Amino acid sequence: MNRLEKLIVLDQRFLFTLTSYFLILAIYINLNALKSPAIGAVVFVLYFLINGIFLGHAFFDKEEAFFRLMFGVLSLIMLLGFVGWVVMMIYNLDATESALVLFITATLSSLLNGRMKHKNAT
């Protein structure tokens, strides 16, 4: 678990950020064409794992690994909720807008993780 977390947090060449974007694309295609809950469950877990770890590292790096992940996932839920709430208030939350919410959240998570990584390096 720790090794996986380190790998994700390092995000070399934005591999995991790009994976997140790919997952959003998969969610969008699944939602419009395949409509498979099995695919949905897999991408949901992966999306939450990557971005939860990003946020856990960005804000709760001093906690133990398990609690870091829990806080990361909870803050991801909060971020998703907040961005979703704003987008919904502006217009609505159809398939495209939902993908947009996931994209904004993934980008913010990656940026925050990158900022923390940079902070640790200097």
Place this chain on the structure above:
Amino acid sequence: MPPRKPRSTSFLRISQFLYLFLTVLLFYLLILSRTGETQTVWQVLHPAFVPTLFVTTYLLLTIIFTSEKTTNKLFFIMIHSILIHSLFSIIFPAGDLSGQQMILGRTRRVFDNTILHGFSGWPTATIQVFIVELFIGTNLQAALSTIFARTLSIDILYVHLFFIPVLWGMFIPVASFLTAKVMGLGEKASVLSSLLVSAFPYTIYFGAISVPNSLGFIFFFYSLYLMLRHLSTSDSRTTHWMLIFSFFSFLSHYLTGIMSFSLLFLTLAFKVYEGEKKPSPINARILLMVSFVVCVSLLPLSFIYMRFIVSNSQAVFTLDKFYELPFQEIIGLFFLGELVHGFDLKTILLVIVGPALAFLWMIYQLYRLKRNLNDKFRIHICFLFTAFLIILVDYRILKLFMSGLPLNEERLWVFNDFIAAPFVALAIYEVVSSIKAFLKARSPPTLSIATLKAIRERSKALSKGDIFRVVGLFFSGLLFTVGVLSPLFLAGWMTASLSASYPQVAPLQTTWYELEAVKYIEENTHEKYVVIGDIWTIFAGERIVGINNPKAYYFGEYSKIGHDLFVNMSRDPSPQWMLWSMNYTNTKVAYFIVTEPRLGTEEFNGILSKAKESGLQVYGRPEGFGNGKLYVFSYGEE
């Protein structure tokens, strides 16, 4: 030769495997209990569920008291917590017949894209109402549920039903563990606290229904944990997250938001008190007392201020209850609150035993800490005790001195339960540990079967050493009994709490034939339509098409027009009311739904014959839905 595993590790692995197996079995038993026509979960719950749950909880408690890794223990507790909060969601086809179905009705509109800019509960007459609408918790929950449903590519119903049970099960035990840890409890006591938070009936209930208030409780508990952390650290990140969680608890529900802000204020007061108590102790104490009064008054006053913003709030301060109710009832309300009204003794005990034990233990802790003023956890205990008192006082104010509140005051119990859980865990852990230590000190270090035999053989002429051994044996027996009985007692308590948390009496839940009829109408009507039905029909409609949907119109749950239309149709089932409703809602077709179990056979048959006499067409199935328990009549173009 590889090293042999210690026997205790093997036992632990077997216990864990058995625990997981039993949990899967419990979920399976819940699925077997699933039904489309019942009033309470208890009427249809598989008879093996409660005994299996008791054994599973007992196993979990024995795992908790081993040296297993804390994270593994928490993982097991999370599974247990999700299980006990999922009874409504698994057994009933549309979840509990309560506020959660109303929220589903609104979320459905967002998910189906039949509404723009979030859900508005009432027309935006003023800027204040517009701002309130922005911040009503329904919108945050609807946004989250919709995003989850789209990501998973499943219907919003399933996400909505399991939204709170899963989030609660995952995050509340962790919050309870962290709160206990920051109070200075040991690892095992903190893990026990994370399990015992599921021993409070009202808290279990709120973890089982997907309403914004429950989401707010989750954020509140984390803000409470961060407040405690803030008291002992000046880390800016803790402060930021404390504010963020408080904001989200407000965004989820105003009740949790106001309580969060109230305790935030208290945290700041305690922080100032800590700095001021040495240079000017009197000022520091006055500050603390003033803060207490401010914190207590924040919630009641906010209900009063709500009247100026939201039209449906009629909260006022009043002494009416003192004039109207008998003295005994006032006393009962003061001590037990709503529990005085028709609850059995078992339920009353189960609801009050946790908070009462916690309250006593808090006082004991404060007394103990009086001798140790430099204890670094003293401030945490004092803070939690004050917070507990604030909620106790607020509950009494709302219950006895106010009326017209937009929610039931008992929701405040959940805040107290969160604070109580670590103290109950501490009390139980310390008492059991003390008894064990006492007995251990008086037991022989080892006691073999040979010794027992020897004692029995020589029982006629016991020497001094033998007497010592017999006494030792007695204490060992007691030690063993305490070791076995304490998890048994806790497992029994937790299982009994479950029976008090899910209602024993309830109206008939949304039935399969109500859902079938509503779905049939939706799938086979191509024009805009309106449905006239009782509140139960509206709940069923909320599951399928949402509330106030202009294409498939169901009146609001508390709409007077909707209610009057149904009453008029029941008395005089003629096309005139259906025509009126079509004109009112700008629709082309009107449906009228009557259900036998809701109305009673006599009234149901009377309406049926009158409707047929007045020329209304039976819609869908001539024999009715649900083997004739529900009939749909239609009028207008189809």
